[in-house]
Amino acid sequence: MTGAAMQLPVILLPGIITPADITYRYLLPQFEGPATVIARDLAIYANGAPPSDYSLDTEVDAILNAVDEAGFERFHIGGFSGGGAISAAFAARHPHRLASLALMEPAWFGNEDQSEDEIAVREAVEATESLPYAGMLAAFAQLNVADDVEIPAPPAGDPPDWMEHRPAGIFALGPACRDHTLDLGALRSLNAPALYIRGGRSNPAMYLRMQERAARLFSDFTVEIFEDRHHFDPPHRSEPERTAELLLSFWERAEARLPA
Template structure:
């Protein structure tokens, strides 16, 4: 039996390995899945012309190098925004889409609360490096969530503030084609942490539920954006993914 082929895109902080190692292990032999690092961090600093399309093109190269005409795509946070951009540009390559709290989902139909939150994200740009990451993380969760104090930063963390700023800049100007997303008929799974900021990821889930024709929301009651299910509850999420992918493959085989 052929294994489900999937590409997993990480967020703007953790590299793909530590982000997805536990999930890949939980998926086991039923999946041929690869965790792909972001193009954003291929060099010492973000390329001057980087945009979400850079990640789209990198994902396409990864699939082509593996000989995958079609595959499942998973994206978390910034990688989720890139996965949405990929879906709009290359829907014919995807069997399904899975979104783990995408950091952004287009600039249409924002509520006033979501617009205020994004104003706060824009204000992060003025902060010095030592304040940037704590303030960025605080915006992503409910006020009641206690975030861990900063520890010793690994070497790759030095690239992250500039990378996050590059994402935020691309979000301001990128044209995510809503019509193309509405035409995507394959299954879409959205995993949401109940402790994440509802004006951010909760609103994104609600908006996308009205865009994708085949949309399923799964809520993880004890999770938030910075202790996500792919790291903390990998077995549960792996089971969801395997079911999601099997259903998508049945739909594709039936020519729907």
């Protein structure tokens, strides 16, 4: 691992399906010692089923309350998929609280300035929401990866207990993203580095296009591509050592930029 222990805490958010401790179970042990990393579950499931008035602000407010209660004045934030979308929304609402922003194939990065191919994929994703859950999940999954990627069938047997409210969560997140206005001006003014991680086998019409839009916004922007990975075989699961080295180096560089 890299040099001295970091001073600021890190909040990592999972996607909309898998809980944080499972999402990052291979990554978190890599941080023991150098960093205080908190893998935080999404607020959408805080009371079981998603609330009827769920929005990205629900998540932003929950993060703000948690870090205020913990006494974290400034911290690093990062997230995968839905957690990446929420991280971007938090950065736009509270940029002064962040030491850095890490986006790991965010599910969404605002509704502005999308290219034609990204719009087409977004419309196809929205169309899956009218399907029964099993059909929706299969169609949605295929839209997230490159055309030549075969996604394995789900494991046989009964789903784990935590899956109970996940279908409703998936159906709630899409509209929440579409209804949210990402403050691009606030992101442009972010006085902290941003990192974008994507898999080379993920759908470029989604994840490359979001990368390109992010690159036009952030003044300090780094991209890391894991060529053999995709959205359902992500770097934090399949290459945790490399991912941890990358994140630790990024966070340490971010802290070196902070005022003394």
